[in-house]
Amino acid sequence: MECRYNEVTTTHAQPPAVFSPDTLTSNAAKYLTSKKLDNSSNALSKIDGAFVGTSPRPSKTALMVTPGRFSPASSLFICGMEESKKQTHCLVCPITGSRLPEIRLQDIIFTKVDTRAEEYKCLGTGVTSAVFEGQVVINNCGLKSVAVKLFKQPFDNLEGISAEAGLLKMLEQTGITPKLFGILQRTSEGNQPGIVQELIQSSITLHQLIVGTPFITKQKWYNIAYQLAFGLKSINEQGVLINDLKSDNILVNISTDDCRLTFIDMGHASYMHGKRFPMTTEQASICRHLAPEIANGEETSESSEVFALGVIFKDIPLEELSFISHKCLSKIPLLRPSVYDILNFVEEIM
Structure with missing residues (x-):
């Protein structure tokens, strides 16, 4: 498909890929020689x-x-x-x-x-x-x-x-x-x-941290939740939609006291625009970080970014996040909180 970024038109794109980390290039030989x-x-x-x-x-x-x-x-x-x-x-x-x-x-x-x-x-x-x-x-x-x-x-x-x-x-x-x-x-x-x-040194993906390697304190999880909300707010305020926000695309520097986060992979991001990701039911079940309206063919938006954030919050081992994550995961976009509301909520529970 011809690619033009100087036209305002509808995207028909493959859904974002599921990240698969490798440690050796021998494992990545199918990608690069x-x-x-x-x-x-x-x-x-x-x-x-x-x-x-x-x-x-x-x-x-x-x-x-x-x-x-x-x-x-x-x-x-x-x-x-x-x-x-x-x-x-x-x-x-x-x-x-x-x-x-x-x-x-x-x-x-x-x-x-x-x-x-x-x-x-x-x-x-x-x-x-x-x-x-x-x-x-x-x-x-x-x-x-x-x-x-x-x-x-x-x-x-x-x-x-x-x-x-x-x-x-x-x-x-x-x-x-x-x-x-x-x-x-x-x-x-x-x-x-x-x-x-x-290169972000001394970092692992947030997904690796969530599944339990290594163990961190509850206060550090609070710091991570705050940085997630603040980071998404900062990116959206620049007019950018990530369109692929998930724990695999966030690095955590475990050597710092606050577990400093870095948002990586802007390959699906857009500026001043949303995207459509037509997908099958099977693909939608794999891409759980994509809001249901995206799976139904609608465009990404700030509301779909909030849904993706809710998926991450649901996976974080903090019971205090269950309320806001439930709100973020509403199937109705207009019922989801704004990223500003989320940030205020996290500040209150810290």
């Missing part, structure tokens, strides 16, 4: 896609129906397809219009699991991408630890990737998303496109 990642000699290398049986990234955007909160966006993607084929440096932030930094693939040192040449540390895999750990020199300031999200699709289809990178760049001011370092520069060797972002 990891032996091509060896840049230790600083030689230009090509990363071949091996995404067998995968689906393309969601393509179009739709006007969000929630009145009074967001004004329509005039354009989400500045550089057209034809221009992108002619110029290497045409990627721009789809929100501000500023250019997105480009990073050379040969400047990235991917983290090896051990001394074996073809084993690299994979942080997670999805339907359209895999995330690898590495290091890169940024502005001659020494090595920075990074997470490199490598995509299936070729460089001729960069609209969605540049939109995701642009949203990450815009959300940096919230302090709750990874910092964007740049997009991988296209090479004559035909490397896969990718987003280079900050």
Whole structure:
């Protein structure tokens, strides 16, 4: 399906994928040919896609129906397809219009699991991408630890990737998303496109924490609940809908006293718009974080974000959250509380 982010139209997209973390690139071999990642000699290398049986990234955007909160966006993607084929440096932030930094693939040192040449540390895999750990020199300031999200699709289809990178760049001011370092520069060797972002150290997913590894105190769960509500409020106030809010897409820094949260993966996010995710009954049962109206073909909204937050609250081992999570999970969108109401509730019970 052709992808255009400069039109206001309805999205028909595959439902967000179920996250499946891997620890070795040998487990992610069906996503990427990891032996091509060896840049230790600083030689230009090509990363071949091996995404067998995968689906393309969601393509179009739709006007969000929630009145009074967001004004329509005039354009989400500045550089057209034809221009992108002619110029290497045409990627721009789809929100501000500023250019997105480009990073050379040969400047990235991917983290090896051990001394074996073809084993690299994979942080997670999805339907359209895999995330690898590495290091890169940024502005001659020494090595920075990074997470490199490598995509299936070729460089001729960069609209969605540049939109995701642009949203990450815009959300940096919230302090709750990874910092964007740049997009991988296209090479004559035909490397896969990718987003280079900050590596969140000493972190596990919120899902891992919820299922019991490791154990944390009740007060820390309160801190997490507060950060979840505050983070969603901060992101929505920037005009952004995450559209894929779930515990797998939230990192928890367990080394900090407050269990600092980071919201990751804006691959399904939209700016000033909602999306539609047509799905089967079976897919809807798997994507439990998606509100019932989304499964029925309606557009995402701030209310559907609240539903997703309610799913997370229901899973958190705090009895005090049961009341507000029940409200968030209402099948009727208008009966769900606002994120501001949720934040006030969490503040009162802390």
